[in-house]
Amino acid sequence: MRKLSPNRCARRSGIGSRGFTLTEIAIVLGVVGIVLGGIWAAAALVSQNDKTQEASQDIALIVANYRSLFSTRGIDYNNGYWTDFTCFGIQNNAFPSSMIVPGTSCAGPTATPSTYPQMPWGGGSIIKVYTQENNQTIQLSIEGLTSTACNQIADQLFAQSGITYEEIYNGSWNGGWMPPYGNNTPWTVTQVAGLCTGGWTIVQVGYSAR
Numbered sequence: 001m002r003k004l005s006p007n008r009c010a011r012r013s014g015i016g017s018r019g020f021t022l023t024e025i026a027i028v029l030g031v032v033g034i035v036l037g038g039i040w041a042a043a044a045l046v047s048q049n050d051k052t053q054e055a056s057q058d059i060a061l062i063v064a065n066y067r068s069l070f071s072t073r074g075i076d077y078n079n080g081y082w083t084d085f086t087c088f089g090i091q092n093n094a095f096p097s098s099m100i101v102p103g104t105s106c107a108g109p110t111a112t113p114s115t116y117p118q119m120p121w122g123g124g125s126i127i128k129v130y131t132q133e134n135n136q137t138i139q140l141s142i143e144g145l146t147s148t149a150c151n152q153i154a155d156q157l158f159a160q161s162g163i164t165y166e167e168i169y170n171g172s173w174n175g176g177w178m179p180p181y182g183n184n185t186p187w188t189v190t191q192v193a194g195l196c197t198g199g200w201t202i203v204q205v206g207y208s209a210r
Contacts (some may be wrong), residue, residue, distance in 0.1 A: 003108070009203050021157045052152040054089040058096050059127075059140060059157065060121070063207050065094035066129065066138050070209055082139075086129045087113050137164055137206040145203060150196035154203050162207060168195040169202035 015147050021026075066085075069092050076198060087106035089095055090113055099117040120160035125144040132139055150168065158166050166187065168174050174195050187195075195201075 002095060049152070052149065052156065054120045054144075055153055056156045058099060059142075059205075061096060062089065062094055062127070062129070062140070063138060065089065065092075067207075069094060083110055084112060084128060084130045084197045085110060085131050086116060086127075087111050089129055090117070094129075106136060119144075121145065125149065131209065132206065137210045138209050139204060139206045142205075144201045145196075145201045147196050148202065150201040150203055151193055154187075155189055155206050157203065158192065162204040164208060165204075166206075167202075167204040168192070170195055170197050171202070 066089060069088070088109035090104060090106055091102060091109060095117045100117070101115040101118060104113055104115045116126040116128055117125055119142060123144065123146065125142070127144065128141040130139040130141065131137065145153070154166075154168060157163065
């Protein structure tokens with residue numbers, strides 16, 4: 001009986017069939033990359049949204065604590081235009097502890113802190129608290145924001161009731177006074193998106209001090 005050669009056996013059984021070509025491997029890797037990229041983008045968006053929600057809650061707490069401090073301590077917060085009262089809040093625990101950098105020092109309630117409280121986004125984003133003499137206003141200045149963070153926090157804050165004015169800095173100041181201090185209405189999402197441009201923006205919001 002004649003025996004088949006090894007090569008003929010391989011051909012008949014499919015053993016020794018060709019592997020993937022470079023083109024096929026490249027296509028598979030490309031598909032995997034697209035899938036992983038989509039997963040990463042979704043995770044990044046969820047993380048960004050969580051940070052914005054945390055920032056919004058922190059801001060609400062800060063404003064409430066400052067109002068309480070001004071009311072109970074009898075502090076003369078109208079001692080000047082654009083007075084930096086961030087240290088006053090740091091010294092009296094008005095900020096969540098997670099925002100305070102260990103070792104932060106203040107020489108007095110209106111001194112400049114060695115390090116300003118940090119916002120959840122990181123990347124150098126900070127918050128400062130001022131008082132305005134003209135309307136007895138607490139002003140929060142949220143600085144060092146990316147365009148995305150600016151859009152998200154501005155949309156949340158400007159939709160709130162009780163703010164007296166709103167400003168966005170993107171190389172120049174854009175802002176307006178809110179009722180009852182002015183005749184402007186809150187910015188729309190589209191308007192905010194048009195102002196939150198550039199790589200480093202500031203959102204300022206004023207609240208009544210009482």
